Amino acid sequence: MKKYRMTTAIIASFLCLGAIAQAADLKNTDEASYTIYVETDDATKTLTIGPNETVADICSDCYIGIEETDSGISVEKEVMIVIRNGQLVIED
Numbered sequence: 001m002k003k004y005r006m007t008t009a010i011i012a013s014f015l016c017l018g019a020i021a022q023a024a025d026l027k028n029t030d031e032a033s034y035t036i037y038v039e040t041d042d043a044t045k046t047l048t049i050g051p052n053e054t055v056a057d058i059c060s061d062c063y064i065g066i067e068e069t070d071s072g073i074s075v076e077k078e079v080m081i082v083i084r085n086g087q088l089v090i091e092d
Helices: 002-019
Strands: 024-028 034-039 044-049 054-059 062-066 072-075 080-084 087-091
Touching: 034 054, 054 062, 062 087, 072 087
Parallel strands: 024 080
Antiparallel strands: 024 054, 034 044, 034 062, 062 072, 080 087
16 A cells, blocks of 8 residues: 555656646857847846857746847747847747
8 A cells, every 4th residue: 555655656746746847948059149138027038148058047937029029929838939030039
């Protein structure tokens, strides 16, 4: 019976880990660099993303904007956000 409880606890912990929101990646497909700002409930940060660069796990439940183009997008559970022609788009 002890073995059964331990196995059940391990499976339950893996299922809970899968329910945690994943942070989105940001990929710049343009040939230009952009200044990105990321707003969360706690803070706002800025960073530069270069041409054809990807920033992994940029945020979850946040707002991402591009200073140069005024393009912005709210991120909840999206996996990949792409900069294409200076605009932020959600990629499936």
